[in-house]
Amino acid sequence: MKKMRVLVLGNGRKSLQLAHIISAWKEYTLEGVVDYQNINWEKSENIEGKMIEIVSPMKAIEMYQDLSIDAFIMPSLEEDVNNRMYRFLVVNDVSECDILYGQESLFHKVELKQEGLITQYISRDELDTMEIHVADHCNMNCKNCSMFCGLVKEPKYSDFMQTQNSLYILKGIFKHIKRIRVIGGEPLLNKELDKYLYMIRDIYPYSDIRVITNGILVTGMKENLITAFKETSSKLVVTSYLPLMKKIDKINNFLKNKEINYEISDTITDFQKIYDYTGQQDEKLSFNACHWKGACATLYENQIAPCFVPFVIKYLAENFDLNISPSGTMILNADNMNKDKIRKLFNTPFDMCKYCAPRGITSKWEMCDKNSVNNIFDWSI
Template structure:
């Protein structure tokens, strides 16, 4: 078949190990079975890093366009910014079919079968670098410009646990490994069944990093059972830090340390960004540069590249608007497949036209009551 050149995403320890496995294990078997010779392996990062031996994204894409690069390998454990790397490459003309996922490295030894199958086409890989889901749509803080529109949810809206359990098992049929899972809201600590969700994702996706994202207002009053489950499942608590919690921060940190759980706290949020618009933008190219386009969200048996297909309904109902609520894929549709899910998550949708590619900073505030359009939409 001839010679091919490969680029590996990130020259860190995992990337270096993947290179060694390809050189010593995968490459000889590929050449023996197909006649394809791997001539050269380089590393790539978003920006060129000569010290680390990485070319930049632009150089990689140019090599691909010139016919000097035939395969791009993403180590499964390099999940941070993984999807952004793929979409930024696609935006520069790289075909999605040249991306391959390197298997998770859990041992120093590999069977023959594992070496032959060490690289899987990304669009066929049963893996997502990231997944998030709501367990409460409503919130106890109700920030202005919250893109989940939590402040517009005027009653308690909890996810149905039994249905969610079925939905996650359905997803697991096609995606059996995830890098990073976040439990969100609204405010997830409002859901009295939160420990069930924590245990469920630990059981189905034990190799993932598990995180509960909270505004912290309820951390001091959560029962011991919550902290026991968080600790036993190695779940991480991430507190988005807002002004109403400033006078409680020390007490919250003392509580988290006392309970022996891993946690992190953001910088104080004194500013939000607003990018929602009512006049649709031309084209959908900005999807490939959007951070939110990598926030794969599971909601009511459907999956989407971000949460807006599921939360826009609250904005539409509040202000009698008709923003598109498209972009979600029903996991129970016939002929569902891993590849269909993967390609869907890398495809822009109509709702994207109502997110500007230029966000505007706004001071953090609690929304007005009753709410007004200017709380949510930029001029």
């Protein structure tokens, strides 16, 4: 059997790990590692006892063009990094079938020689990001909140069992989701948050799990939730709003003492106004200009959508009696789901994009007041 001659893309830790794995396989001959930093070009790396050359991207293309190699293999990295690698190869006339991908499970297997661990990039069984909505309401209620939390009249939580069943369906389609964000509303209001963390980690053992909070309830977290964060290696991301400034040191010390993985954002002083309630924007232009595109696919109970808008815009419509019919969602059904359908959903402009305002329009951050439920311009341009 003829070995496939390959170059591994990237010279970071994971790329070198992939190089070691590939060099140990009988199916491949490792011809080099492609590094995008010129300081390493023409150096060599000891891979499994053999000195392997580090080459520039253009030299890699030349090697492909003169038939010195058969294919490229990239590891599972941040999606934008993988996409840049892929686009670079495609624009240089590398055939899609010669762009391979080492899936995340490859880096966690004791027995490496298993089918499907290396696949064509366009056929990979991974998603970049999924946001899981666990609460519609919030305990802060900002004006211009993208989730319209200040218009949610009663506490509203997602259904745990429906969410769990949906994740199992997704797992049957996508073996790995690189980043899972648990969002609200305010997710710490959900008394089942610890169950969500254990459930997500059980289904997707290698995902980067992050819970996005406004921080108000952090120092009152119960031990079961603290333990869940630590046992599932989940990260708590505290969005620092102005009312939190006097408490931020206390929050920081609490999280540090409890040994929870966390980060605290810079203080939020402005909000982007992301909605146009008139629905007069061009949906294709809005979709292509969206800086969240591809990074906020959302799971809400038994449905998925390219973003959270289809699941929350009902609160704007109901409160201001607008004729807006949410669209762009897909009910997760194990019988007719496949990765092509889902990727097409996430990468296609849809009707809700008409309600997204042009980027760059901001307002001073403020909390809702009694007049906000009557003033549509507290929620829209």
